[in-house]
Amino acid sequence: MEKVEIKDGRVVMKTTFSFDFDNTITRDPTAFLWMMNYLRDRGHEVLVCTARYSGYEFDDMNFVKEQKFPIYYTSGMGKRKFMKDQGILVDVWIDDMPDAIGYDPDYERSGYGVNG
Numbered sequence: 343m344e345k346v347e348i349k350d351g352r353v354v355m356k357t358t359f360s361f362d363f364d365n366t367i368t369r370d371p372t373a374f375l376w377m378m379n380y381l382r383d384r385g386h387e388v389l390v391c392t393a394r395y396s397g398y399e400f401d402d403m404n405f406v407k408e409q410k411f412p413i414y415y416t417s418g419m420g421k422r423k424f425m426k427d428q429g430i431l432v433d434v435w436i437d438d439m440p441d442a443i444g445y446d447p448d449y450e451r452s453g454y455g456v457n458g
């Protein structure tokens with residue numbers, strides 16, 4: 343799969359974005375849904391990764407579910423390892439608690455500027 347393309351005269355790297363729910367999307371649901379849909383419409387992968395526990399129905403997340411974004415529940419596990427175990431390498435995390443993502447020095451990176 344081609345990971346880089348030119349759109350609007352600029353380099354665009356096909357990217358997997360993970361959005362946190364609590365205190366991230368919930369801070370401005372309309373704005374975040376717009377952003378998430380915009381990124382997905384441009385060909386990126388967009389998902390929601392929350393530390394909430396799986397196996398529960400969270401009605402407050404319905405507005406995300408209705409937009410058909412995949413939602414991953416880590417049940418408190420570090421998000422990076424959890425997603426890696428699902429076979430999904432997230433490129434960019436949008437999260438109010440970066441510590442919830444966790445660090446993995448062997449994590450496979452894609453894109454430019456792999457030092458940061």
Ligand SMILES: [Mg+2]
Binds near residue numbers: 362363364365366439
């Ligand atoms: Mg949060």
